Amino acid sequence: LHNILAFTVALARQAGTLILEGSEVIQSHSEESNVGEKKNSVDLVTEYDVRVEKLVQDRLKQQYPTFKFIGEESYSAGKRDPLTNEPTFCVDPIDGTTNFVHGFPFACISLGLIYERRPVLGVIYNPFLGHLYTGIKGHGSFLTRAGSDEPRRLPLSKNPKPLPSLNQAVIGVEWGSDRCETTMNAKSTSFARLAGDPEKGVVGGKMAHSLRSMGSAALNYSMVAQGGMDMYWEIGCWPWDVCAGIVIAEEAGGLVTGSHEVFEATKNTDQFGVVTEEILTGRKYLVIRGVGGTKDENGREAQKRLIE
Ligand code: IPD
Ligand code: CA
Ligand code: CA
Ligand code: CA
Structure with missing residues (x-):
């Protein structure tokens, strides 16, 4: 290799x-x-x-x-x-x-x-x-x-920052090119929930530091691996968007959920495209949550809780 x-x-x-x-x-x-x-x-x-x-x-x-x-x-x-x-x-x-x-x-x-x-x-x-x-x-x-x-x-910091809670996080999100009503509703609701004012009741007690859109799935993965963003969340990526990023983010200690299914679901068929499309239209989320001493079990548990 x-x-x-x-x-x-x-x-x-x-x-x-x-x-x-x-x-x-x-x-x-x-x-x-x-x-x-x-x-x-x-x-x-x-x-x-x-x-x-x-x-x-x-x-x-x-x-x-x-x-x-x-x-x-x-x-x-x-x-x-x-x-x-x-x-x-x-x-x-x-x-x-x-x-x-x-x-x-x-x-x-x-x-x-x-x-x-x-x-x-x-x-x-x-x-x-x-x-x-x-x-x-x-x-x-x-x-x-x-x-x-x-x-x-990676991550660049030798002294990984403690796992932030959602309301201290910078989160990568993307609009993508699928602008149909269902996707737009799902995205705008989710973005508002991540960034919204808890006082106004968007999501109880949580308001991320900010959201970012870098316009490249691969660079979002890389930025989480680097430690510049705490999480990246997108609906509807293709295998070539995420393949390299999965390795880079996981090796930096990040947790990747959703993305692997794109590769695993096809088993022994030649239905790669069909299954990928099913996964995408099934609105599976691609979430990675990065860095910060997360290779140990406790860190991973904490990440999962944060994602949920
Ligand atoms: C797109 C970008 C974009 C993401 C889309 C991708 P392309 O890839 O990564 O940030 O939101 O989901 O399809 O078309 O520029 O290679
Ligand atoms: Ca394209
Ligand atoms: Ca792409
Ligand atoms: Ca492309």
């Missing part, structure tokens, strides 16, 4: 260069800066999403010809490797396409490896800020900042 990590880190940095080039083109608002739509007018895609995925897929196939590949853009185009117990790369070429299109510098490549239906390796690289997050199951997760070649173990 350490060799695969070295290879995928170099590849993520190469993909990062193409993402930065693409950003220049898109931000030029010239004729070349085409922005398309997928399922609705807020589900954006650019030729760079497709180009970055092709670059990454080609290089991975060359280096690891027997490994399977699942990526957002090839998956949407109907080219789907079924999820089996075999090693499978799970890639989001640009996570945070809306940010990419708007010039908001929170977008990344998210590159994960699944083995026996468990995410085992993750690389998340934000080329705009030069932040590289990596993790290998059982071997910790790390952040390497721009201009440094020294990975720092």
